[in-house]
Amino acid sequence: MLVLTRKQNESIVIGEGIEIKIARIDRNQVRVGITAPRYVQIYRKEIAPISADTDNERPVATRFSYTAF
Numbered sequence: 001m002l003v004l005t006r007k008q009n010e011s012i013v014i015g016e017g018i019e020i021k022i023a024r025i026d027r028n029q030v031r032v033g034i035t036a037p038r039y040v041q042i043y044r045k046e047i048a049p050i051s052a053d054t055d056n057e058r059p060v061a062t063r064f065s066y067t068a069f
Contacts, residue, residue, distance in 0.1 A: 008025050019035040020034055021033040
């Protein structure tokens with residue numbers, strides 16, 4: 001696992017076209033903005049679709065709508 005330190009309004013770029021921006025930090029909560037091509041599916045881990053190697057039941061998620069920062 002790669003661990004990076006970022007401040008508010010700083011970003012991380014993954015591959016081509018995926019940017020993760022730290023939008024806001026408030027006490028113990030971090031708001032993250034993600035810019036990615038439409039074909040990239042983005043899920044919160046706790047509601048991500050079940051992979052073939054797990055037996056856990058989780059609700060199926062849909063792609064998040066996003067707001068420009």
